[in-house]
Amino acid sequence: xxxxxxxxxxxxxxxxxxxxxxxxxxxxxxxxxxxxxxxxxxxxxxxxxxxxxxxxxxxxxxxxxxxxxxxxxxxxxxxxxxxxxxxxxxxxxxxxxxxxxxxxxxxxxxxxxxxxxxxxxxxxxxxxxxxxxxxxxxxxxxxxxxxxxxxxxxxxxxxxxxxxxxxxxxxxxxxxxxxxxxxxxxxxxxxxxxxxxxxxxxxxxxxxxxxxxxxxxxxxxxxxxxxxxxxxxxxxxxxxxxxxxxxxxxxxxxxxxxxxxxxxxxxxxxxxxxxxxxxxxxxxxxxxxxxxxxx
Amino acid sequence: xxxxxxxxxxxxxxxxxxxxxxxxxxxxxxxxxxxxxxxxxxxxxxxxxxxxxxxxxxxxxxxxxxxxxxxxxxxxxxxxxxxxxxxxxxxxxxxxxxxxxxxxxxxxxxxxxxxxxxxxxxxxxxxxxxxxxxxxxxxxxxxxxxxxxxxxxxxxxxxxxxxxxxxxxxxxxxxxxxxxxxxxxxxxxxxxxxxxxxxxxxxxxxxxxxxxxxxxxxxxxxxxxxxxxxxxxxxxxxxxxxxxxxxxxxxxxxxxxxxxxxxxxxxxxxxxxxxxxxxxxxxxxxxxxxxxxxxxxxxxx
Numbered sequence: 001x002x003x004x005x006x007x008x009x010x011x012x013x014x015x016x017x018x019x020x021x022x023x024x025x026x027x028x029x030x031x032x033x034x035x036x037x038x039x040x041x042x043x044x045x046x047x048x049x050x051x052x053x054x055x056x057x058x059x060x061x062x063x064x065x066x067x068x069x070x071x072x073x074x075x076x077x078x079x080x081x082x083x084x085x086x087x088x089x090x091x092x093x094x095x096x097x098x099x100x101x102x103x104x105x106x107x108x109x110x111x112x113x114x115x116x117x118x119x120x121x122x123x124x125x126x127x128x129x130x131x132x133x134x135x136x137x138x139x140x141x142x143x144x145x146x147x148x149x150x151x152x153x154x155x156x157x158x159x160x161x162x163x164x165x166x167x168x169x170x171x172x173x174x175x176x177x178x179x180x181x182x183x184x185x186x187x188x189x190x191x192x193x194x195x196x197x198x199x200x201x202x203x204x205x206x207x208x209x210x211x212x213x214x215x216x217x218x219x220x221x222x223x224x225x226x227x228x229x230x231x232x233x234x235x236x237x238x239x240x241x242x243x244x245x246x247x248x249x250x251x252x253x254x255x256x257x258x259x260x261x262x263x264x265x266x267x268x269x270x271x272x273x274x275x276x277x278x279x280x281x282x283x284x285x286x287x288x289x290x291x292x293x294x295x
Numbered sequence: 296x297x298x299x300x301x302x303x304x305x306x307x308x309x310x311x312x313x314x315x316x317x318x319x320x321x322x323x324x325x326x327x328x329x330x331x332x333x334x335x336x337x338x339x340x341x342x343x344x345x346x347x348x349x350x351x352x353x354x355x356x357x358x359x360x361x362x363x364x365x366x367x368x369x370x371x372x373x374x375x376x377x378x379x380x381x382x383x384x385x386x387x388x389x390x391x392x393x394x395x396x397x398x399x400x401x402x403x404x405x406x407x408x409x410x411x412x413x414x415x416x417x418x419x420x421x422x423x424x425x426x427x428x429x430x431x432x433x434x435x436x437x438x439x440x441x442x443x444x445x446x447x448x449x450x451x452x453x454x455x456x457x458x459x460x461x462x463x464x465x466x467x468x469x470x471x472x473x474x475x476x477x478x479x480x481x482x483x484x485x486x487x488x489x490x491x492x493x494x495x496x497x498x499x500x501x502x503x504x505x506x507x508x509x510x511x512x513x514x515x516x517x518x519x520x521x522x523x524x525x526x527x528x529x530x531x532x533x534x535x536x537x538x539x540x541x542x543x544x545x546x547x548x549x550x551x552x553x554x555x556x557x558x559x560x561x562x563x564x565x566x567x568x569x570x571x572x573x574x575x576x577x578x579x580x581x582x583x584x585x586x587x588x589x590x591x592x593x594x595x596x
Contacts, residue, residue: 050596053439053442053443054442055439055442055443055595055596056595056596057593057595074442074447075445075446075447076445077445078443078444078445078446079445081443083440083443085439085440088440089435089436089437089439089440090437090440091339091343091437093343102335102339103444105331105332105335106332106335106444106445106446107445108328142440145440155443
């Protein structure tokens, strides 16, 4: 299988050698794959994306996209690339329509029918000036700009920030369509459910180092959850006797648990106690890293 | 306006087939697109600057109009006596070449407008335009998305610089044309050939400052600093030039001020163009642009 993205010992330092962006990064993303790049803020996700886009230059190491060196061939690489930043900065005095017209002229071809469908699905008013758009509408425009030329590779940097749940849902559906059409997607995110929904593999990055690459099925099996119990009952980890509990702490109103694996046995065990309320959420990345990706 | 045709996949089968080939962008296609892409940037930048260009021209026109309107009255006054009241150094500072010339439109226009204020107003535009090309776009972060498009840094910078240079020429040309037309309105006789010579030299002189400004834009991190430094350098050189005329010891430094290559009064009275000066000014522009491109291409955005 051909690699769409390949990095070899890719390293980027900032401010001389005092700040690590990424260190010895080895990545291989194959054609048609949706790769999730997960890490907390400051982990090196955006640095990797900026290196892939040739916005910043590596301190050492190699980086190729479509088999071409990024530093020497950015023009031809970008013909088939769509970039969607978490927060887009566009010239504010122009309208959405003018903006699309301006950026479409950089592309080899933009299929009008596809463009209109995309605008319709996202429901964006193109008559307004960009300066008048809300953050969500700017993000919708950014999605259109990234996808309008039907690129072979999509680089997404926390793409759903600013989108409301309805538009997030629509965006995931658009990505699923792109995936079906064979587009390779590199998705940087700190939202686990986002990665679990659309990715084939995930790479876990922290402090500029790639800790692990996992298939999404293996990642899903971990089923990492954060559970808040509101209860006056006296519960201890020993009483529950379950391996899936990774963290168990008591607080003023009850207990806080981090679990990994199917939580059915936990619910059975808790049924013996008087529980007033229970919430199950996705834990923060910090908690996940603390429990599963210790460095 | 929201489409509900959700059953159909958004990406067409044709596009899907097209995507099966990886990295098949032909380089000849890229080259064919280059001029189209550069024209796209040029027309966008020109449209963006059109309004501010009108403001700058409005200011220049108003200034020229004022000078031209008061000249007939000033001409009837005993200007030699008036200017005699000022210290010689003061008059030299503002570009006066001998009191006997102050009664001519060339001398008067030069002293009151073209020596300093004309250059200063256009240099504000130059600093702002060149500042927004690299430093301003990085500062506003619009450069990120622009560079994710299939275009090189060199082409972006060159396209935007061409707009800046053209607009500088436009400001000079429109001001010269205004002076000519206002001269007709107020029955002030001007040397047409001198006006053209002045326009040509002034454009090249200001382009040299564009070279300096674009270099600063590649080095600095915000547009305002670029504009302020460009104007600061211009003013510094102007003061140095004036000082070389006032203080004898400093006379040897005149050739380093650039203002020795720009004397509006002499140019308006149809002095021949000094091609050596034009070459030096053009070299400053070219070196400034080339250095800025090298720095911009190596820069982390």
